[in-house]
Amino acid sequence: MRRPLTPRIAPTDQQPASLTNAMNARNVRATLATNPTVAGGMAAMGRALLQEGTIPPRSRELVILRMGWNCQSRYEFGQHTLMARAVGLTNAEIELLTRPLELGAWSASDRALLEMVDDLYRDDCVSEQTWAELVAHFDHHDVLEYMAATLFYRMVSGHLEQLRCRAR
Secondary structure (H helix, E strand, O other), X not given: OOOOOOOOOOOOOOOOHHHOOOOOOHHHHHHHOOXXXXXXXXXXXXXXXXXXXXXXXXXXXHHHHHHHHHOOOHHHHHHHHHHHHHOOOOHHHHHHOOOOHHHOOOOHHHXXXXXXXXXXXXXXXXXXXXXXXXXXXXXHHHHHHHHHHHHHHHHHHHHHHHHOOOOO
């Protein structure tokens, strides 16, 4: 798949306060700030998932990294690799997230989450088989949060790739 080689929207010097703590890289904040409505909404959702969410951070980072990899978002995968290490994922686990699931010795609950990510990436729908595995390990409250994190970071990955945001 062809990817744009240069930024499609130039960063701005005006940055809404809502973005200052929600996005780590200066150029991501500056690019999103060209539309304060979008920037504020993305910052609010990111904050809710990363700071107010109730799912375990390790599992949250598993789904974010898998979606970032599926979307081939180098920035997203790189940023969340750092976060994943901080919450206990090993380098070996992170590398396995870039491979077919059957190559990893995932726990049943981790495997269900990763299958969910792959289902949502493929066609925006969790298969009946994957759903049965999810609800065998998680309650509906947690499943909704895992799906929200997965789909939010699909959107973030898509934005970053289309805008060619890179850490600097």
